[in-house]
Amino acid sequence: MITLPRYGLITGAIALLLLPFLPLLIWSVAQSWFFPQVLPDQWTMIHWRQIFSPSSRIGEGLLQSLAIALVTTSLSLVVGLPAGRALGTLDFPGKMALKLFLLMPIIVSPLATLMGIQYVLIRLGLSGTVLGVILVHLMPTIPYMTLVLSSVFANLDLGYELQARSLGGSPWQVLWTVTLPLIAPGVVVGSLFAFLISWNEFLLTFIIGGGRVFTLPMVLFTLLQGGNHGLVAAVAITSVIPGLVFLVFASRALQQDHALGGLGNV
């Protein structure tokens, strides 16, 4: 039951969260917007055309970001599913220590580690490549994926699997038709976090990509140090869209408490 003051507070919070998007939206279509005008006197689509023009490298950044985020998410899912299963359903010596070890990359500052990794990647010829960037993106995504999935597995009734097996299902059949559908919300939430982390990442890409892997955050960081407010705003809005689409797509899974509970139980 939502009472009136409660409704007001929530509306206020949403308004404050949305406020920074307002100047971004206006700037992205503003031709000239001098202080102290509240609204621009001339409007334009030039910033948006610039994003999609082949001469700017923004389209390239968008595609590269998307490819890196999707591959990183898939790889962390492949690694995170068995790890989540072990931590969520089995008891074994050293469980706490191993869980803690898997958490280290999201708790401990990665700056020094990155410079260590860069030393090796240079020798392997992977510094400044997309593959190298995907490798380091796995550092923060695997811990999130594992946390979410282990919590989902911990709340999974393994009796369903046993039942399916005893009724003659092969291990693969059970995995595809019983286990995966049951943990699907966790897979969606874990993938959402992995995608968003990779999509948002600047520092890891900067140090390992060496300026040659040009993702959207790299574009935005460079633009933010210049003065073209209109283009900054258009690129910023473009960077919001994939994550927002994913959030809406995952909204039902986010209601599933076990998946997020994993982050509340480090």
Added chain:
Amino acid sequence: MVGLTSKLSRQHLFQWRRWPTWARAYLLLLPAVGMIGLLFGGGLILACLQSIGIIGILGDTQPSLAAYGAAFSHPELGRSLWLSFYLAMVATGLSTVISIGLALLLRSAGRWTTIACQITLPIPHLVGVAGILLLLSPSGFLARLLMALGWIQSDQDVPLLVNDPNNWGVLLHFLWKEIPFITLILLAVLRGMNPYYEHQARALGANPWQCFWNVTLPMMKPGILSASLIVFSYIFASFEVPFLLGSTRPRTLPVLVYRAFTDTDLGKRPEAVALGLILSGISMAVLALYLGLTAKSRQTYAERGDS
């Protein structure tokens, strides 16, 4: 008959469920632990070796502690360290308190209201920085609105909120970005709680405040500590937000590391690595502190034997 049994036992080798639990667990964890061990563990070891000069980006040199000497005598180290710590502490503390309130408000709200309160969750930090700059800078949207309303006379009257000595912009950005994140986690924690205890407290005559303070909050505590740890560590190590929105002097420790890393003099690299390792060391100390604080609840958790 003999052939059949040997065939069976060979099958057993591939029968997953016949393996001892620990063997299954370690095999399942191998890819994740191996990846993190290789990347994080390996990277950390190589960073240590670089910082003491055993290996180097320009070729191997004689081991020395010169990089640590340079790092610890860095004129900005003390103030940078304090600034990073202060920003992470204040931003985490404020967003945690506000998130507890917001989570309680949203506890019975519908799906779309909840989603609206999580709107900044999928937004990249650099987009937030862009939004905050265009909103709060002296000629930003807020100043324009205040002027149109006649509350201020010129852009000189607006308090400086970005690149200001108090780092208001950095703090506001992290509040904006982290409140929805902590709220999301706390909402899941709240929904997973058995409401029976709260009902019982109210039935026994506790007022809403007593019920919150003595029943709800203690039950949320592990979730609150866990979410704060993740957020504190993130802010403490974050680079792009204080770099673009923060004060020019002092600068946070990650910005100091970035400066040393991007220095055209590659001889400065060991110093950059040493500064980075100081940062990692402090994050590890914070993690140890968290583990100490939660050791007791962890114990009861394990004894209770549930997930």
